[in-house]
Amino acid sequence: MYKIRVILDTKEDVIRTILVDSDLNLEDLHLTIAKSFGFKGQEMASFYRTDNEWAQGEEIPLFNMEEVGEGISMKTCLLQETLPSVNDKLIYVYDFLNLWTFYVDVIEISEDKKEGLPQIILTVGEVPTEAPEKEFVAEKLDDGFGVEEDSDDEFGSFDDFDYNEY
Template sequence: MYKIRVILDTKEDVIRTILVENSLNLEELHFTIAKSFGFEGQEMASFYRTDDEWNQGEEIPLFNMAEAGEGIAMQTCILEETLPIENSKLIYVYDFLNMWTFYVDVIEISSQTRDDLPKTILNVGNLPKEAPDKEFKAENFGDQEDIDDEFGHFDDDFDFNEY
Protein backbone atom coordinates (compact mmCIF):
# COMPACT_ATOMS: atom_id res chain seq x y z
CA MET A 1 0.00 0.00 0.00
CA TYR A 2 1.24 3.49 -0.84
CA LYS A 3 0.62 6.59 1.25
CA ILE A 4 0.94 9.55 -1.10
CA ARG A 5 0.87 13.23 -0.23
CA VAL A 6 -0.43 15.55 -2.97
CA ILE A 7 0.08 19.31 -2.57
CA LEU A 8 -1.46 21.96 -4.80
CA ASP A 9 1.10 24.54 -5.96
CA THR A 10 -0.54 27.58 -4.36
CA LYS A 11 0.13 30.03 -1.52
CA GLU A 12 -2.56 28.51 0.70
CA ASP A 13 -2.14 24.98 2.07
CA VAL A 14 -4.22 22.61 -0.05
CA ILE A 15 -3.10 19.07 0.67
CA ARG A 16 -4.50 15.58 0.31
CA THR A 17 -2.98 12.35 1.59
CA ILE A 18 -4.28 9.27 -0.16
CA LEU A 19 -3.85 5.54 0.26
CA VAL A 20 -3.66 3.40 -2.88
CA GLU A 21 -2.65 -0.13 -3.87
CA ASN A 22 0.90 -0.78 -5.11
CA SER A 23 -0.44 -2.24 -8.36
CA LEU A 24 -2.33 0.94 -9.33
CA ASN A 25 -1.38 2.45 -12.68
CA LEU A 26 -0.84 6.19 -13.11
CA GLU A 27 -4.14 6.61 -14.97
CA GLU A 28 -5.98 5.32 -11.90
CA LEU A 29 -3.81 7.56 -9.69
CA HIS A 30 -4.76 10.51 -11.93
CA PHE A 31 -8.47 9.84 -11.35
CA THR A 32 -7.90 9.33 -7.61
CA ILE A 33 -6.02 12.62 -7.25
CA ALA A 34 -8.54 14.53 -9.40
CA LYS A 35 -11.46 13.16 -7.35
CA SER A 36 -9.74 13.94 -4.03
CA PHE A 37 -9.52 17.62 -5.05
CA GLY A 38 -13.11 17.76 -6.35
CA PHE A 39 -12.44 17.46 -10.09
CA GLU A 40 -14.32 15.05 -12.32
CA GLY A 41 -11.15 13.85 -14.04
CA GLN A 42 -12.39 14.72 -17.52
CA GLU A 43 -9.55 17.10 -18.48
CA MET A 44 -6.19 16.23 -20.02
CA ALA A 45 -3.41 15.65 -17.53
CA SER A 46 0.20 14.54 -17.32
CA PHE A 47 2.64 13.38 -14.71
CA TYR A 48 6.26 14.47 -14.94
CA ARG A 49 9.19 12.64 -13.47
CA THR A 50 11.17 14.85 -11.12
CA ASP A 51 14.21 14.84 -8.89
CA ASP A 52 14.36 15.72 -5.19
CA GLU A 53 14.40 19.46 -6.01
CA TRP A 54 11.19 19.15 -8.11
CA ASN A 55 12.95 19.81 -11.44
CA GLN A 56 10.54 18.71 -14.16
CA GLY A 57 11.67 15.77 -16.29
CA GLU A 58 10.10 13.25 -18.67
CA GLU A 59 6.37 13.59 -19.32
CA ILE A 60 3.99 10.69 -18.72
CA PRO A 61 0.83 11.78 -20.59
CA LEU A 62 -2.69 10.51 -20.08
CA PHE A 63 -2.64 9.06 -23.60
CA ASN A 64 0.23 7.82 -25.74
CA MET A 65 0.66 10.47 -28.44
CA ALA A 66 3.69 8.87 -30.12
CA GLU A 67 3.56 7.06 -33.43
CA ALA A 68 3.38 3.25 -33.44
CA GLY A 69 3.17 2.99 -29.66
CA GLU A 70 6.71 4.23 -29.06
CA GLY A 71 5.83 6.53 -26.17
CA ILE A 72 4.59 5.92 -22.68
CA ALA A 73 1.21 6.65 -21.14
CA MET A 74 -0.29 6.65 -17.66
CA GLN A 75 -2.09 3.37 -18.26
CA THR A 76 1.16 1.46 -18.83
CA CYS A 77 3.04 2.91 -15.82
CA ILE A 78 2.50 0.93 -12.63
CA LEU A 79 2.91 2.79 -9.35
CA GLU A 80 5.43 0.41 -7.74
CA GLU A 81 7.62 0.59 -10.87
CA THR A 82 7.31 4.35 -11.43
CA LEU A 83 7.67 5.33 -7.77
CA PRO A 84 9.64 2.39 -6.33
CA ILE A 85 10.85 3.92 -3.05
CA GLU A 86 9.66 6.27 -0.34
CA ASN A 87 10.23 9.95 -1.17
CA SER A 88 9.84 9.25 -4.91
CA LYS A 89 8.23 12.28 -6.51
CA LEU A 90 6.16 13.33 -9.52
CA ILE A 91 4.69 16.60 -10.69
CA TYR A 92 1.05 16.28 -11.75
CA VAL A 93 -0.59 18.83 -14.07
CA TYR A 94 -4.36 18.68 -14.47
CA ASP A 95 -6.32 20.65 -17.10
CA PHE A 96 -3.80 22.29 -19.41
CA LEU A 97 -6.05 25.32 -19.94
CA ASN A 98 -5.92 26.14 -16.22
CA MET A 99 -2.61 24.43 -15.33
CA TRP A 100 -3.55 23.06 -11.90
CA THR A 101 -0.13 21.87 -10.72
CA PHE A 102 0.44 19.41 -7.89
CA TYR A 103 3.45 17.92 -6.14
CA VAL A 104 3.08 14.17 -5.60
CA ASP A 105 5.33 12.59 -2.96
CA VAL A 106 5.41 8.98 -1.71
CA ILE A 107 5.58 9.26 2.06
CA GLU A 108 5.19 5.58 2.96
CA ILE A 109 5.19 2.19 1.29
CA SER A 110 3.96 -0.85 3.18
CA SER A 111 3.02 -4.45 2.48
CA GLN A 112 -0.31 -3.94 4.24
CA THR A 113 -3.44 -4.43 2.13
CA ARG A 114 -6.88 -2.94 2.56
CA ASP A 115 -10.21 -3.46 0.85
CA ASP A 116 -11.32 0.19 0.99
CA LEU A 117 -8.71 1.69 -1.37
CA PRO A 118 -8.23 4.20 -2.85
CA LYS A 119 -8.99 6.37 0.15
CA THR A 120 -8.30 9.99 1.11
CA ILE A 121 -7.07 10.03 4.72
CA LEU A 122 -6.08 13.71 5.05
CA ASN A 123 -7.89 16.69 3.60
CA VAL A 124 -6.34 20.12 4.31
CA GLY A 125 -7.60 23.31 2.68
CA ASN A 126 -10.01 23.99 -0.12
CA LEU A 127 -9.36 24.26 -3.82
CA PRO A 128 -9.38 27.92 -4.93
CA LYS A 129 -12.06 28.96 -7.43
CA GLU A 130 -9.38 29.56 -10.07
CA ALA A 131 -6.04 27.90 -10.67
CA PRO A 132 -3.05 29.87 -9.38
CA ASP A 133 -1.27 31.91 -12.05
CA LYS A 134 1.84 30.28 -13.41
CA GLU A 135 4.85 32.47 -14.09
CA PHE A 136 7.04 31.24 -16.90
CA LYS A 137 10.45 32.86 -17.14
CA ALA A 138 12.64 32.67 -20.21
CA GLU A 139 16.38 32.86 -20.03
CA ASN A 140 17.78 36.33 -20.55
CA PHE A 141 19.47 36.42 -23.94
CA GLY A 142 20.74 40.00 -23.70
CA ASP A 143 19.52 43.43 -24.58
CA GLN A 144 17.81 44.43 -27.80
CA GLU A 145 21.13 45.86 -29.02
CA ASP A 146 22.62 42.37 -28.83
CA ILE A 147 20.10 40.96 -31.30
CA ASP A 148 21.69 41.16 -34.72
CA ASP A 149 21.16 39.34 -37.93
CA GLU A 150 23.53 39.25 -40.87
CA PHE A 151 22.13 42.58 -42.13
CA GLY A 152 22.55 44.56 -38.89
CA HIS A 153 20.17 45.53 -36.08
CA PHE A 154 16.49 44.82 -36.33
CA ASP A 155 14.67 48.08 -36.82
CA ASP A 156 11.41 48.61 -34.94
CA ASP A 157 10.57 51.44 -37.38
CA PHE A 158 10.41 49.10 -40.36
CA ASP A 159 7.21 49.64 -42.30
CA PHE A 160 6.05 46.46 -43.97
CA ASN A 161 3.62 48.43 -46.12
CA GLU A 162 6.47 50.13 -47.99
CA TYR A 163 6.85 47.10 -50.23
Protein backbone atom coordinates (compact mmCIF):
# COMPACT_ATOMS: atom_id res chain seq x y z
CA MET A 1 0.00 0.00 0.00
CA TYR A 2 1.23 3.48 -0.89
CA LYS A 3 0.46 6.73 0.89
CA ILE A 4 0.87 9.51 -1.66
CA ARG A 5 0.72 13.26 -1.11
CA VAL A 6 -0.52 15.25 -4.11
CA ILE A 7 -0.11 19.03 -4.09
CA LEU A 8 -1.79 21.30 -6.64
CA ASP A 9 0.56 24.03 -7.89
CA THR A 10 -1.39 27.11 -6.72
CA LYS A 11 -0.78 30.05 -4.39
CA GLU A 12 -3.13 28.59 -1.77
CA ASP A 13 -2.45 25.14 -0.31
CA VAL A 14 -4.53 22.47 -2.05
CA ILE A 15 -3.40 19.02 -0.94
CA ARG A 16 -4.78 15.50 -1.04
CA THR A 17 -3.21 12.50 0.65
CA ILE A 18 -4.40 9.24 -0.84
CA LEU A 19 -3.93 5.54 -0.13
CA VAL A 20 -3.60 3.26 -3.16
CA ASP A 21 -2.65 -0.36 -3.86
CA SER A 22 1.00 -0.89 -4.73
CA ASP A 23 0.06 -2.91 -7.84
CA LEU A 24 -1.76 0.07 -9.38
CA ASN A 25 -0.65 1.34 -12.80
CA LEU A 26 -0.17 5.06 -13.50
CA GLU A 27 -3.37 5.26 -15.54
CA ASP A 28 -5.35 4.28 -12.43
CA LEU A 29 -3.29 6.74 -10.36
CA HIS A 30 -4.12 9.47 -12.91
CA LEU A 31 -7.86 8.77 -12.51
CA THR A 32 -7.55 8.64 -8.72
CA ILE A 33 -5.72 11.99 -8.55
CA ALA A 34 -8.09 13.67 -11.01
CA LYS A 35 -11.18 12.52 -9.11
CA SER A 36 -9.70 13.42 -5.71
CA PHE A 37 -9.43 17.03 -6.92
CA GLY A 38 -12.94 17.06 -8.40
CA PHE A 39 -12.08 16.45 -12.07
CA LYS A 40 -13.74 13.79 -14.20
CA GLY A 41 -10.46 12.38 -15.51
CA GLN A 42 -11.51 12.76 -19.15
CA GLU A 43 -8.79 15.19 -20.25
CA MET A 44 -5.33 14.36 -21.61
CA ALA A 45 -2.66 14.09 -18.95
CA SER A 46 0.95 13.07 -18.42
CA PHE A 47 3.25 12.20 -15.59
CA TYR A 48 6.86 13.37 -15.69
CA ARG A 49 9.73 11.73 -13.89
CA THR A 50 11.53 14.15 -11.61
CA ASP A 51 14.41 14.40 -9.20
CA ASN A 52 14.30 15.61 -5.61
CA GLU A 53 14.36 19.24 -6.78
CA TRP A 54 11.30 18.67 -9.02
CA ALA A 55 13.26 19.10 -12.27
CA GLN A 56 10.97 17.77 -15.00
CA GLY A 57 12.28 14.72 -16.83
CA GLU A 58 10.94 11.94 -19.07
CA GLU A 59 7.25 12.11 -19.97
CA ILE A 60 4.90 9.21 -19.26
CA PRO A 61 1.86 10.00 -21.44
CA LEU A 62 -1.67 8.74 -20.95
CA PHE A 63 -1.52 6.86 -24.25
CA ASN A 64 1.27 5.24 -26.25
CA MET A 65 2.48 7.99 -28.61
CA GLU A 66 4.88 5.81 -30.64
CA GLU A 67 4.09 5.45 -34.34
CA VAL A 68 5.40 1.90 -34.37
CA GLY A 69 5.74 -0.56 -31.54
CA GLU A 70 4.96 -0.33 -27.88
CA GLY A 71 6.03 2.93 -26.28
CA ILE A 72 5.76 4.04 -22.70
CA SER A 73 2.29 4.90 -21.38
CA MET A 74 0.55 5.19 -18.03
CA LYS A 75 -1.06 1.78 -18.54
CA THR A 76 2.33 0.06 -18.93
CA CYS A 77 3.95 1.73 -15.89
CA LEU A 78 3.28 0.17 -12.51
CA LEU A 79 3.40 2.34 -9.41
CA GLN A 80 5.80 0.04 -7.55
CA GLU A 81 8.25 0.11 -10.49
CA THR A 82 7.95 3.83 -11.24
CA LEU A 83 8.03 4.98 -7.62
CA PRO A 84 9.79 2.16 -5.74
CA SER A 85 10.91 4.18 -2.68
CA VAL A 86 9.63 6.66 -0.12
CA ASN A 87 10.26 10.27 -1.28
CA ASP A 88 10.15 9.30 -5.00
CA LYS A 89 8.38 12.01 -6.95
CA LEU A 90 6.47 12.70 -10.16
CA ILE A 91 5.00 15.81 -11.73
CA TYR A 92 1.45 15.28 -12.99
CA VAL A 93 -0.10 17.60 -15.59
CA TYR A 94 -3.85 17.29 -16.17
CA ASP A 95 -5.76 18.94 -19.04
CA PHE A 96 -3.22 20.36 -21.47
CA LEU A 97 -5.49 23.32 -22.29
CA ASN A 98 -5.49 24.49 -18.66
CA LEU A 99 -2.26 22.87 -17.43
CA TRP A 100 -3.35 21.87 -13.94
CA THR A 101 0.01 20.89 -12.43
CA PHE A 102 0.45 18.63 -9.41
CA TYR A 103 3.42 17.45 -7.37
CA VAL A 104 3.14 13.76 -6.47
CA ASP A 105 5.28 12.50 -3.59
CA VAL A 106 5.42 9.02 -2.02
CA ILE A 107 5.33 9.55 1.75
CA GLU A 108 4.90 5.95 2.94
CA ILE A 109 5.05 2.42 1.55
CA SER A 110 3.82 -0.55 3.53
CA GLU A 111 3.08 -4.24 2.97
CA ASP A 112 -0.35 -3.77 4.57
CA LYS A 113 -3.44 -4.67 2.55
CA LYS A 114 -6.51 -2.52 2.97
CA GLU A 115 -10.00 -2.84 1.53
CA GLY A 116 -11.74 0.02 -0.26
CA LEU A 117 -8.72 1.57 -1.98
CA PRO A 118 -8.09 4.08 -3.40
CA GLN A 119 -9.04 6.26 -0.45
CA ILE A 120 -8.55 9.96 0.30
CA ILE A 121 -7.31 10.29 3.89
CA LEU A 122 -6.51 14.03 3.96
CA THR A 123 -8.05 16.99 2.16
CA VAL A 124 -6.62 20.49 2.53
CA GLY A 125 -7.91 23.49 0.59
CA GLU A 126 -10.34 24.02 -2.25
CA VAL A 127 -9.51 23.68 -5.94
CA PRO A 128 -9.77 27.08 -7.66
CA THR A 129 -12.36 27.46 -10.44
CA GLU A 130 -9.61 28.22 -12.98
CA ALA A 131 -6.14 26.76 -13.36
CA PRO A 132 -3.30 29.06 -12.28
CA GLU A 133 -1.61 30.80 -15.18
CA LYS A 134 1.69 29.22 -16.12
CA GLU A 135 4.68 31.18 -17.35
CA PHE A 136 7.22 29.34 -19.44
CA VAL A 137 10.59 31.03 -19.62
CA ALA A 138 13.34 29.51 -21.71
CA GLU A 139 16.99 30.00 -20.97
CA LYS A 140 18.70 32.47 -23.27
CA LEU A 141 20.86 30.43 -25.57
CA ASP A 142 23.89 31.60 -27.50
CA ASP A 143 22.77 31.36 -31.12
CA GLY A 144 26.27 31.91 -32.46
CA PHE A 145 25.35 35.10 -34.29
CA GLY A 146 26.82 37.50 -31.77
CA VAL A 147 25.23 40.70 -30.52
CA GLU A 148 25.12 42.53 -33.83
CA GLU A 149 21.98 44.40 -34.71
CA ASP A 150 20.18 43.65 -37.96
CA SER A 151 22.99 43.40 -40.42
CA ASP A 152 22.67 43.84 -44.13
CA ASP A 153 24.01 41.03 -46.21
CA GLU A 154 24.62 40.72 -49.93
CA PHE A 155 20.92 41.39 -50.58
CA GLY A 156 20.98 44.90 -49.15
CA SER A 157 18.81 46.42 -46.50
CA PHE A 158 15.31 45.06 -46.04
CA ASP A 159 14.24 48.51 -44.83
CA ASP A 160 14.82 49.88 -48.33
CA PHE A 161 12.76 47.17 -50.02
CA ASP A 162 9.50 48.36 -51.58
CA TYR A 163 6.98 45.64 -50.71
CA ASN A 164 4.17 47.40 -52.61
CA GLU A 165 6.05 46.93 -55.86
CA TYR A 166 4.78 43.36 -56.17
